[in-house]
Amino acid sequence: MPEGHTIHRLAADHTKWFAGQKLTALSPQGRFAEGAKKLSGRTLRQVRAHGKHLLYEWGRSTLHIHLGLYGKFRKHKSPPPEPRGAVRLRAIGDDFAFDLNGPTACELLTKAEVSKLRDRLGDDPLRNDADPDRVWKKLSSSRSAIGQQLLNQAVIAGVGNVYRAEILFLLGIHPATKSNTLERSEFDAMWDLTVDLLKIGVKHNRIIIADPQDVGKPRSRMNRTERLLVYKKSSCGACETPIEVSTIGARKIYFCPACQPERD
DNA sequence: TTGATTGTTACCGG
DNA sequence: TCCGGTAACAATCA
Numbered sequence: 001m002p003e004g005h006t007i008h009r010l011a012a013d014h015t016k017w018f019a020g021q022k023l024t025a026l027s028p029q030g031r032f033a034e035g036a037k038k039l040s041g042r043t044l045r046q047v048r049a050h051g052k053h054l055l056y057e058w059g060r061s062t063l064h065i066h067l068g069l070y071g072k073f074r075k076h077k078s079p080p081p082e083p084r085g086a087v088r089l090r091a092i093g094d095d096f097a098f099d100l101n102g103p104t105a106c107e108l109l110t111k112a113e114v115s116k117l118r119d120r121l122g123d124d125p126l127r128n129d130a131d132p133d134r135v136w137k138k139l140s141s142s143r144s145a146i147g148q149q150l151l152n153q154a155v156i157a158g159v160g161n162v163y164r165a166e167i168l169f170l171l172g173i174h175p176a177t178k179s180n181t182l183e184r185s186e187f188d189a190m191w192d193l194t195v196d197l198l199k200i201g202v203k204h205n206r207i208i209i210a211d212p213q214d215v216g217k218p219r220s221r222m223n224r225t226e227r228l229l230v231y232k233k234s235s236c237g238a239c240e241t242p243i244e245v246s247t248i249g250a251r252k253i254y255f256c257p258a259c260q261p262e263r264d
Numbered sequence: 265t266t267g268a269t270t271g272t273t274a275c276c277g278g
Numbered sequence: 279t280c281c282g283g284t285a286a287c288a289a290t291c292a
Contacts, residue, residue: 002270002271003270005270006270052270052272066271066272067271068272068287068288068289069270069271069272069289070269070271070287071271071289072289072290085289086288086289101288101289101290102288102289102290103288104271104272104273104287142281144280144281148281153271160270160271161270162270163270207270231270249282250271250282250283250284251269251270251271252269
């Protein structure tokens with residue numbers, strides 16, 4: 001479900017709703033009981049995001065949450081209703097509460113563990129401390145496909161399967177292109193585009209690639225691909241060539257063979 | 265009921 | 279060391 005835009009939006013929202021408050025933390029299903037006990041009654045200072053990782057600075061502890069493919073927060077008004085499903089963590093604030101279901105990570109980290117996490121993550125285009133030169137160095141010294149590297153969180157943190165397809169389409173780059181064959185100018189365009197798209201995603205809490213004028217008003221909130229250009233599309237909006245699907249990095253990649261020609 | 269999924273890690277072999 | 283492939287795990291919905 002979430003790419004970097006969702007995570008940064010969550011960090012901002014949770015900071016807004018809960019920072020400065022002493023929260024009641026519970027683990028209704030008992031799977032995070034000990035950690036929740038430690039957090040309960042402590043003040044949440046701030047929630048930060050790095051790539052797809054959330055770091056809750058909570059009292060003197062840092063709570064690390066990664067939603068994985070299925071993780072979900074549900075927001076409630078305080079007091080919250082009965083928990084739905086396997087709630088791993090429930091936090092109750094003055095006005096709002098949240099439930100967390102299905103994360104791949106929900107754990108308290110020491111300072112050392114937090115910096116270890118930081119060290120294994122690449123630069124995050126949404127963070128002020130991001131350094132595109134470091135990303136360029138990694139890309140230009142790797143022979144693996146750019147479609148693979150865009151999903152590699154150790155290289156660039158926050159891009160997921162939808163953004164990688166859309167970014168490569170907008171730049172006209174075939175996903176199998178070896179990343180060390182890219183020109184620096186192509187990388188610069190890729191970085192700038194990624195920053196722009198992710199920022200739009202944070203603002204609207206949704207991945208938006210296509211210009212609204214080209215697509216018209218959204219017909220239904222259910223149609224998730226309406227603002228996309230290639231991801232899960234059957235034909236290219238620019239040239240009508242059938243969109244191809246292959247697998248790179250164990251995930252499906254969608255691309256237009258005409259607009260994104262293979263290189264030598 | 266089945267299959268797919270906006271993710272990640274560990275492990276193995278070349 | 280680098281790189282690709284595979285399995286495992288999570289929860290929800292069409």
